[in-house]
Amino acid sequence: MTPEAYIQTGTTLKWLLGIAWLLPLVGFAVEIFGGYWGKRFDPASNGKKTKLAAYMAVFCIGTGFLLSLSAFFIWKGATDVQLVTAAHAAEHGESHDGDHGDGHDHHDGHDHDEGHGHDAESGHDQDESHEHPHSNETLPPADDVRGQSPEEAEDHEGHGNDPYAAAFSGTFYELAHFGDLRISIDYYIDGLTLLMFCMVTLIATCIHIFAIGYMSDELTEDYEDHFVHLPGGKHFHRPGRFYRFFAFLSLFSFSMLGLVLAGNIFQVFVFWELVGVCSYLLIGFYVERHSASTAANKAFIMNRVGDFGFLIGLMILWTYFGTFQFANTDPQAAGDLGLFQMARDSHGQLDVVDTEEGKIVHLRGSPEDSERSIPYWLLIAAGIGIFGGCIGKSAQFPLQPWLPDAMEGPTPVSALVHSATMVAAGVYLTGRFYPMFTPEVLLTIAYIGCITLFIGATIAVVATDIKRVLAYSTISQLGYMMLALGVGGWGAGLYHLITHAFFKSLMFLCSGSVIHGCHHEQEMTKMGGLYKKMPITCWTMFIGVVAISGLAIPVLNVGLAGFYSKDAIVASGLAFMSGNATHFLLFFVPLVTAGITAFYMFRLWFMTFAGPPKDQHVYDHAHESPSVMTVPLIILSIFAIGCAWFGVLEGWILTSEPTHVAAGGTSAHHVALTLPSHDAIHGVHHTAGTAALFAAVVGAALSAVFYWKGLVDPAVIKRSFSGVHHFLVEKWQFDNLYDVMFVRPVHVVARWCTSFDKNVLDAFLHSLSRMTVVASSWDRKFDETFVDGLVNIVGTSTYRVGRSLQVVQTGKLRQYIMFIALGVLGLFVLLFMFFPRT
Amino acid sequence: MELLLFTVFAAAACGGAIAVVLSQNVVRMAFYLVISLGSTAGLFFMLNADFVGATQLLIYVGGTVVLLIFGVMLTASGPFLTIKSSPGDMVQAILVGALFLGMVVVTVLQVDWDGNAAKLESRYGVSSLERPGYNQRGEGHTTRSIGAALLGARFDKDLGKNREQPSTGYLLPFEIVSVHLLVVLIGAAYLARAKRRVNVPSEF
Amino acid sequence: MEGVGINGYLAVGAVLFVCGVICMATKRNGIGVLMGVELVLNGANVNFVAFSKFGPLGLDGQIASLFVIVLAAAEAAVALAIVLNFYNNHLTIDVDRANELQG
DSSP states (O other), X not given: OOHHHHHHHHHHHHHHHHHHHHHHHHHHHXXXXXXXXXXXXXXXXXXXXXXXXXXXXXXXXXXXXXXHHHHHHHHHHHOTHHHHXXXXXXXXXXXXXXXXXXXXXXXXXXXXXXXHHHHHHTTOOXXXXXXXXXXXXXXXXXXXXXXXXXXXXXXXXXXXXXXXXXOEEEEEEEEEXXXXXXXXXXXXXXXXXXXXXXXXXXXXXXXXXXXXXXXXXXXXXXXXXXXXXXXXXXXXXXXXXXXXXXXXXXXXXXXXXXXXXXXXXXXXXXXXXXXHHHHHHHHXXXXXXXXXXXXXXXXXXXXXXXXXXXXXXXXXXXXXXXXXXXXXXXXXXXXXXXXXXXXXXXXXXXXXXXXXXXXXXXXXXXXXOTTOEEEHHHHHHHHHHHHHHHHHHTTOTTSXXXXXXXXXXXXXXXXXXXXXXXXXXXXXXXXXXXXGOOHHHHHHHHHHHHHHHHHHHHHHHHOOBHHHHHHHHHHHHHHHHHHHHHTTOHHHHHHHHHHHHHHHHHHHHHHHHHHHHTXXXXXXXXXXOTTTTOHHHHHHHHHHHHHHHTOEETTTTEEOHHHHHHHHHHHHHHHHHHHOGGGTXXXXXXXXXXXXXXXXXXXXXXXXXXXXXXXXXXXXXXXXXXXXXXXXXXXXXXXXXXXXXXXXXXXXXXXXXXXXXXXXXXXXXXXXXXXXXXXXXXXXXXXXXXXXXXXXXXXXXHHIIIIISOSSXXXXXXXXXXXXXXXXXXXXXXXXXXXXXXXHHHHHHHHHXXXXXXXXXXXXXXXXXXXXXXXXXXXXXXXXXXXXXXXHXXXXXXXXXXXXXXGGOOOOXXXXXXXXXXXXXXXXXXXXXXXXXX | XXXXXXXXXXXXXHHHXXXXXXXXXXHHHHHHHHHHHHHHHHHHHHTTOHHHHHHIIIIIXXXXXXHHHHHHHHHOOGGGSBOOOOHHHXXXXXXXXXXXHHHHHHHHHHXXXXXXXXXXXXXXXXXXXXXXXXXXXXXXXXXXXXXXXXXXOOHHHHXXXXXXXXXXXXXXXXXXXXXXXXXXXXXXXXXXXXXXXXXXXXXX | OOSOOHHHHHHHHHHHHHHHHHHHHHOOXXXXXXXXXXXXXXXXXXXXXXXXXXXXXXXXXXXXXXXXXXXXXXXXXXXXXXXXXXXXXXXOOBGGGOOTTOO
16 A cells, blocks of 8 residues: 555544544533423423434434444455455465365364454455365464464564554544653554444444333333332332433443544543443433442442553553553654554564563663663553453453443443443453553453353353343353453454444343333243244344354354354364463363353243243233334344354454464463464364354253253252352352452441541540630620720710710700800910910 | 091990890891991991991991891791890890900900011011001002902002012902802702791691 | 000900800890891901001901901801791791700
């Protein structure tokens, strides 16, 4: 691509995405003020509220989707630097065709994906290559040999993916310059950004449309909240908040898009917090419900814990790097390098040197002195700090308990939070910030993800609230993503992020439809047999369940979206395990959990839709939702089915993959670790995929046995494992644990502080005030006795003199004249007496 | 001759004044007042103050006393013509008046007038013979000088002398008195105008 | 120059003044009181003119007496108006009846 074309494309993308990003903000402003004033200045509405705010929000986000889509195609067309080298890969792929034609039908599907990933990594356009680039002889040796040294990797430049070639970075607006610190609104646009934009806007559009139907009971001046009990058995009444809901949704979308578009880590932090605020507002939407406001607080506070780490990471980064920008991709630009370019060389390797003070990492492109460096352990600390923010935002262990509580918000909010916006932010940032993570940090990420996915899945097995099952499954799936990122499956993690966003938002909207249809009944134990009442919801939900379970048709190698991405994750785990035998859990836990996932998801579906109705009352009143709610379900289910087909999605994601990921590598700085290369992952793809599919099928079958056919009564199992069951129902005791660990100690400290306040400070203040009272009473006595007495004496004496002189004042004119004459006479006499004439 | 005239005029003035005091009838009091004031005018003429004497006759005798008589006519109908003072009051007042008179006379007699005049002359350098307005030529012809002085020019002091700064005239007091007279005219007319009888409510 | 000195005129002025004061102090008739005032002013005037002749005062004394005459006329007019008003209100001109100022 010529520099002119590069600049032109960059400008186009910048404005398209910038508008798509800012439109929801405009929408937010218009809706919040218009909604507030509109209801006052529109007497014609007569209590019936307008849906204008909803249309406005849908328009904004829908336009954003169209802009994102066009931006994506412009980007795809413009960055044909990928296509130039594609021939090489195609030829290289063909040379291995047939190598693997051994009837692994199921395997073919995997090859398909993996081929794309691999090709994209080598800079190929991968539309139709179904080959299996399996054998190693024509591959560059560096790609194949795990544990290669950085020096070796440098020999093979050109084979590593260059994510900066197809990326565009720049600055919208520079806010401030404090010495070295430059704070600006940047953008960083690459394949991942564009895909996230399309995904977020598409899902948000569907959710907005769905919410028009779901929130329609807010379209009144007198909304009765059945979950708020006032004294006297009444329910709380309040004006409907339809417009406010959509305004918050718009703000939420704006924040998430800003986060994705952000070109520096500080800007990410700003939007990160904005996302947190929006989630707070939306989770606490039914603010009068105690549970909702508590849940909102919980979400916000737990995120603060993570954000603390984020801030520490930011400080470390700025101290040692002096910039917040991700990367400066403009080949012509003479500007400073970004974080990624400083930390890693053009082959994506860290320049680690042993010194007396320990290991340090040399940084590139430092402006004045070329000796700029950061201690290795601080780089680890920064990575873990940033990842701490992701833990909070993506509800990873140990900060996961806020996510199920966030179910208190309206269901469209849950869908948005769980798929496209809030929790996706953490995974997105982990992926985006990948070049800054050292292998030690990656291992942490992997284990955090591993723990999280297992905890989430096990709790989901016993949960009975339909939304909570989905919430725990979200936690679990987020754990999968983190695990994939941690074990070196960068593409797999983000791939799963996008596919999961589709089917999880689909399932949440389905559950919303169920809840709406069943008049806010959320307990699955009261549902059942609903497939007759709400067929569209039932079957779209089924699609989502199949997709998340990772089921596929074994013969045709065709599966739904989750099948591809989850297999990629499991394969990454297996490849990682084969390189690092001590970390075997990172493969087996996800594998087992894949089975558990299938089990609880089918359990949910069977309990809700299949079997006989369990609660006749709920069943009788259930009804299918209006088309404004079902159409988004259908759209989303189409994507849940097909978004991963032909592997194009993963190929696009992999264009943004950091340079060093593809080749894998070893690290022995603090922890001996081998990261699998793409090729290694590909090599075990078949095995892992089969195992995962097997686990999923077993899980689904067990679920059918328990909950559909009723061959085994779940209650029996529950009784025999009552301890385990209780432990799971209590969410692994996390809430209790935090209660004991943090809340109670805080209460104790607070009590100490209170008693200190009461006994010492208050006593001191009271004594002060008492002294003041005494002093002032003395002062009062002095005032009354002396000052007032003096004034009174003057006053009374004057009065008395006046009284005594009253008799002189006869009012007789002639007498006065006499007085005057006598007075003059007297004066003269005095004059003569005292001033006698000399 | 001068002594004779002075005696006559002084006696008339003092006698008129005493008669005013002693008379109980207001009309007679007015008559005696005329005598007293007219005699005073005669004294003014004797003091070479021709303009002041004329003014005294015109305004006092011809104006003020007529005004008083009008007042008497307007008010003193019948019973109020004579209002007797109590003899005690009279004695008391005369006692005080005699004391006052004695005091004044004593004071006057104690002053060495010629010595004072000589002191003043030596201080201000004005000899009695060259006193403005009292030179031989201008003796008894004060009208022109007074008119000029009221307009601010002191012929009597400045004429024929080369002074750095002219002596002060009386233009400003003249103007003030003019305005004062106007105000008094309006005020008197307002105060004395015939009040329209208002039907006073009975309970008031 | 022989003749009447200043003392004679001052004595006449004093007599007039004292008569005026006594007149004011004794007369119950309002107009009598006014006449007393005139006498007092007149006595003062005699003094002014006498000083004008026998002192270094010159014309200033005469001008002062002129102002006094004018102001006396004005005072007489106002005082008469007041007396008329008083008569309208009290139907008498006895100043002893005017004791509203009594404390």
